[in-house]
Amino acid sequence: DAGVTQSPTHLIKTRGQQVTLRCSPKSGHDTVSWYQQALGQGPQFIFQYYEEEERQRGNFPDRFSGHQFPNYSSELNVNALLLGDSALYLCASSLVGQGGYEQYFGPGTRLTVT
Amino acid sequence: QKEVEQDPGPLSVPEGAIVSLNCTYSNSAFQYFMWYRQYSRKGPELLMYTYSSGNKEDGRFTAQVDKSSKYISLFIRDSQPSDSATYLCAMSGGMGGTSYGKLTFGQGTILTVHP
Numbered sequence: 001d002a003g004v005t006q007s008p009t010h011l012i013k014t015r016g017q018q019v020t021l022r023c024s025p026k027s028g029h030d031t032v033s034w035y036q037q038a039l040g041q042g043p044q045f046i047f048q049y050y051e052e053e054e055r056q057r058g059n060f061p062d063r064f065s066g067h068q069f070p071n072y073s074s075e076l077n078v079n080a081l082l083l084g085d086s087a088l089y090l091c092a093s094s095l096v097g098q099g100g101y102e103q104y105f106g107p108g109t110r111l112t113v114t
Numbered sequence: 115q116k117e118v119e120q121d122p123g124p125l126s127v128p129e130g131a132i133v134s135l136n137c138t139y140s141n142s143a144f145q146y147f148m149w150y151r152q153y154s155r156k157g158p159e160l161l162m163y164t165y166s167s168g169n170k171e172d173g174r175f176t177a178q179v180d181k182s183s184k185y186i187s188l189f190i191r192d193s194q195p196s197d198s199a200t201y202l203c204a205m206s207g208g209m210g211g212t213s214y215g216k217l218t219f220g221q222g223t224i225l226t227v228h229p
Binding site for chain 1: 118120122146148150155156157158159160163202204206214215216217218219220221222
């Protein structure tokens with residue numbers, strides 16, 4: 001049973017650039033959530049996608065946007081990168097019929113902004 | 115004040131000890147309570163989840179929720195060096211609420227179990 005996969009593993013970008021991160025959910029899951037985890041902190045909720053629509057959003061600026069495809073995979077886009085965007089970006093998948101609280105995480109993409 | 119508070123530790127115990135990890139929270143809407151384990155440079159791994167108040171046991175792990183005190187705990191019995199990791203508590207609201215479907219995490223507690 002394939003778990004949550006994310007790509008790329010690591011990424012280095014320059015301030016002001018744009019980045020796209022990708023996620024494939026666990027087999028059978030239909031909901032994808034994105035989190036940002038700064039060093040030494042717990043993950044912070046960015047947004048959640050279900051049926052190709054953003055269903056919930058955390059306290060992140062519009063520079064953070066996403067998309068969900070018909071096969072349930074998802075992308076996270078960040079524009080106008082800031083140094084403070086350096087973090088581990090985690091994707092989690094779940095099944096909406098189970099309340100969405102039982103979320104399984106991928107290994108993350110480590111983004112460094114210089 | 116953060117919605118979820120968790121002592122970051124670090125916590126160091128000898129092998130075989132009983133470990134107690136705790137979180138407090140302020141949002142009364144939280145109804146689902148999860149514990150995740152995260153190894154260095156890896157994604158969080160779901161250990162256990164509990165709905166509302168009560169206890170849940172799974173092998174060496176026991177999760178407790180006291181909604182009246184807004185306090186949750188994870189106990190690890192017979193701790194092993196392989197349990198060394200960061201432990202994160204997470205919470206979510208019930209259906210229809212603003213926190214439904216999104217997890218709010220604590221800061222994480224760093225645990226080291228030494229042989």
